[in-house]
Amino acid sequence: MNMHASTPEGARERLVVIGNGMAGVRAVEEILKLDPARYAITVIGDEPYGNYNRILLSPVLAGENTIDDIMLNTPEWYAENGIELIKGVAATRINRPRRQVELADGRSVPYDKLIIATGSKPFILPVPGNDLEGVIGFRDIADVETMLDAARQYEKAVVIGGGLLGLEAANGLMKNGMDVTVVHLMETLMERQLDATAGNMLRASLEERGMKFVMPAKTTELLGDETGRVRAVKLEDGTEIEADLVVMAAGIVPNIQLAKEAGLHCERGIVVNDFLMTFDPRIFAVGECVQHRGVCYGLVAPLYEQARVLANHLAGTGWMTYEGSVTSTKLKVTGIDLFSAGDFLGGDGTEELVMLDEKGGIYKKLVIRDDRIIGAVLYGDTVDGTWYFQLMKDGTDISDIRSKLLFGQAHLGDSGHGGDAAVANLPDEAEICGCNGVCKGEIVSAIKEKGLFTLEDVRAHTKASASCGSCTALVEQLLAHTLGGDYSASPSEKPMCGCTDYTHDQVRAAILEQELKSIPEVMKALEWKTPNGCSSCRPALNYYLLCAWPGEYEDDRASRFINERAHGNIQKDGTYSVVPRMWGGVTTPDELRAIADVAEKYNAREVKVTGGQRIDLFGIAKEDLPNIWRDLNKAGLVSGHAYGKALRTVKTCVGSTWCRFGTQDSTGLGIKLERLTWGSWMPHKFKMAVSGCPRNCAEATIKDFGVVCVDSGYELHVGGNGGIKVRVTDLLTKVETEEEVLEWAGAFIQLYREQARYLERTAPWIERVGLSYVKDILSDEQKRKELYERFLYSQKFAQRDPWQELSEKEDPFFKPVAELV
């Protein structure tokens, strides 16, 4: 019977998915996001449920979660999205000539496009007795139910395989009161993720909890009793270990039977190209059943990457390619912290950084090649796992932080609220997102209960990091810690926002390469998914265009945040603050008088000295802004850009003019720097300072660009940050003259302007690209001069006082459009 016989020709294309698991359904979700109306979708799954989070079967077994907790897509979800779900029925054959999938119950489902997402199967050792009752794998809900059932009736369990899955099974069974022995073929545990040192530490702590190990040992036979149930495991040396339950966790085998029988090219897995297409262009495959560039993956993160690329093609966009993934692993055994990523064994041409504290149970090893991390093993203290993994995926040059690397991100010189590495140790009630008052416990339970995988999911459900975004790193850490190896988004791969699949870097490159010169042009060329973007991508695009086409691009006011639109900081009551520029922190009686006059005239409700050496007038009504600016302009005062992703302040100390220790004219140099750079729009705010001697009264070493004067010249420091996460600057270079200071400052700013991502301050930017990278470019005299030239060119257009422009032309934007009172 043809179930879709009634579907008229020319209607929507029929997309059929075999396998209702994590990868297949993820691909469907991604397609729905891109083009919900394109396909009539049918999902066929042989398990009798909706789609669930297989990863969390381990905590379910250990009693830390319930089956209900781990459901990702309920049958209602399929119905709501118009997807036909055929559950509890296996697909038995793919009939390629007739383009239909045949089912175990005799039905068949026709397709125009087919996705095979059949996952993998536990590898069952080919030994006698492997079909006895009580011998199972660890793969699905049914297996967990069998194990929980056995735990209620029996005492002894043997787990064959000391890998991730085996140990999680053994731990779960032990938690259910069973006496568990792990039989492992190799010398050390989890040899595919851990080196011998970490493997042995892991073994010792599991033994402490009561787990038994027999290893290295080869299973040769499973012995049964008269009822046909397993009673013992027999090893090569003749030993017999009693067992009422045997869990085979000796590996997984991609489930390729259907594909193979249909004549599709398979090796270990179903062979696909970079678009996840099999050798039949109508048939795609995704997930653990796939072999891509010779690799079969067994973790969720790479499968989700595959699903995104596949959806990109099936939804007709078709520009993404899947080029393979680097993976990381965590063991989900509560109380044991272990992390592994990449090439953790190393070899020729690699070196190792190792820290071992046997008594404290801490081991960290980083494998380095060409000054880049290529692998990591952490045991006992894994808080920096995500950081190392990020450095690894970003290919960050670590030569500058080498000596501090093993001590972790917290030792890079930051302190304060943002020590995000410590997030794992925070109590549940610790507030993570200050803007929306979301605490750690709320986020963690939302991740677990709602099955969240991405930052966007967490933002949507909890609001955490959805406002100012400064806690993004903390939320990502929480995702990583809660989901283990499953979460691996790296900023270099993250799309700009929900409106596009392109990353910041890709968008910037496209703007230059395709000479895109307006926001609508960018959105058209890059096929934005929303009609006019959102409050996250529009300001970023506006900046990228402004930076790429100085003098040419016309600023889009509708894409500016209110502060930059109104050239003042909006306050909680809807009034604004006004901060005039005070060059290098120096003022005059005339300026102060003018400020005092406007403060009275426009009823400033407070006058305050800012942390940036200037004066802030608070509580100004929007309608009064142009007037107060006009008055200030008359006294020679211009906008301080205290509201902008732009050059903010240049803090100075008194320097050689007055101070008995001053070595150079720090105040004068600060003023020159500010005159050079004011008005420049940047990816984020930018602060400078000049101190007259190493006593550093202007706090130059926590600024984006800081100058410390010394007898012989000027030390230039970059990448400091005094905000949420304090970071001390790195020394960029030392120069001898003020002219050189100005040139280096301009060149540095231009490099930052051209390369950092929107809302990325210099501190995280430098940590991402590495100081050496910045140093190399700026030390190259020609490159430095070119950058400086480009900076000076763009300043020609940027150095107009916005206050003057707006107050002169009577901008209607500041007034109500009608007053009916």
Place this chain on the structure above:
Amino acid sequence: MNDTAGIMTQEWVEVAKVEDIPPLMARVVKTKQGNIGLFHAGDGNFYALENKCPHEGGPLSEGIVHDCRVACPLHNWVIDLKTGEATGPDEGKTRTFEVKVENGAIFLKL
């Protein structure tokens, strides 16, 4: 007393010309009932909302408009211009006003 009188006498009032509000921008109309934000949305239509975010009263007219939504300038709640309701996980609703455009003039029902 005044309130009932106000509702009884609802009528269309001209408040602006179409060109007063560029696409994806908004302006404020001051009324006896408080400030109203008048938005030129991504679909080309105009919408009017009480200029108070359901969160903490932020002036919605100062937010970034995209499609038929506005992101509040204070804490980034996203409000649906058609219904006045907060979207996503946030809950709350701002009062909406009827708008019509005739011969290039925008009218509010007040």
